[in-house]
Amino acid sequence: MIRIYRQLLVAQIQAAAQYRIQAVLWMLFSIIRPVIFLAAWTAVSNAQGGSIGSYTTSDFAAYYIALTIVGHLTTAWNSFEFEFEVRQGRLSPKLLRPLHPLHYAVVENLIWKATTFLPLLVVCALVAATFNVQWHGQWWHLALFVPSIVLAAALAFMIAWVIATATFWLQRINTVNTLFQRVGFMFAGQIAPLALVPTWMQVVSYSLPFAYFLAVPAEILRGGVTLEVGLLYLVGQAVWLGLMIIAYRFAWRAGLREYSAVGA
């Protein structure tokens, strides 16, 4: 398996090298929305005398920069691409290969993140300077962030694949995608740090997977949690990741039986 992955990595790096500028451009998508909400919250916080709840203006900046990094590292686009592959008949030849299509996607995903991470950090540094960020974390926040971001990226990736399998039944899943995107927008911590949203929204965020792929790692990276809470969050992430993997295996197997290879 390791040998296979090494080969896939080499192939993907070569493929990605052809589209360097494109990769960097898509990175902008990771940055723009958090910066927009950061700007708005900075205005709100300044209007309220420099802080809201437990968040000072520079805490907002730290949170949204952490969110930018987390959002970037948890990007998964398979739910968008998969529909296209099914419709164009590109899935069928992939199914004939001995390796599950998922593995190609994993490598593709990792390469994109690895190659765009450095430029992302540069832009984040610029934003951080503009918004006067202060980091209040401890060293163990960083140590906790590593497993948290890995779990979050895996969780987001598996959710994308679960959504993708809906293509087998629905053919077009634009609406499913939009639905998930917008619910995520509400509950994953994009519009505000979860501590500042109404209680019923917090309940939804933490009992469904939404908090665990965006807000949780961002709060950990920002240094906004105690060790106990941080560990508890990790458990939540692991549980949801497990559930998603199970859901995916079921959906994939049932979906393949449904698959009619329309475009092939």
Added chain:
Amino acid sequence: MARRTPRIQRGGRLVLRYLRMFRAFASTEFQFEMEYRGNFYLSILEMFLVIGTSIAAVLVMFGHTTTINGWTLPQMIVLLGVYYLIQGGVNLVFSPSFERLMEHVRAGTLDFHLLKPVNAQFLVSTRHLRVVRAADLLLGLVVVIVGLFQVGEQVGVGAALLFALSLVFGVMLVYSLLLGLVTLSFWFVRVENLLAIFWAFTEAGRFPVDVYPLWLRVSLSTIVPIGIAVTAPANAIAGRMDWIAVALLGAGTVLAVGIASALWRRGLKSYTGASA
């Protein structure tokens, strides 16, 4: 003794001719769209979701404050409505048409468009519509009206007129930018990525342009006029735009459209129909 028709009349006829053409485009595209009825209704549902969640985001913010940079909640709702109005307008006509234009340039099939006895810029800007996006316009309008009711004060005829004018200018401003970007495809062939960035930046229109730090404001309002396009009409409703400001906006818009059309004509000259 052929009498020449006065210029005004000819001009009027020309406009009528183009309007008729536009109506034909719209009805063809509507028939296309109705082939996929399920998809049509789902798109409308999606828009409800998008607008609903955006309003929710604003409500969460206003749970912690009463103004953002001097904007009250009702004014922000109006702004959000304008944002979707402009997006709806652009996505209804210009962006589907421009998407096809880029395909035509790449495939060399633009020749067929150029051979037709109409203004090519008109044809490539309006030929394809995504009819379902008209629902966005409607929803945006509803949001604006709801916001207006909450503002409570009477909106005078003057303010309404300024609003409508700056809205039209805003859409045309965005149009000229899009035309300019798409025209680049004559030289670079693949410009979808530039458009993708443009769409990413338009997100910023959901808040008044004055909340952004200077570097972002400069890039928003000059490179990507969406900031101006959205904030100006909302300002007009809030009574913060006078006739001079709207006139300036109008002059800027005319200038922008002029530059974009000039660029388009230059681009057309270097079009070779490569793959045709």
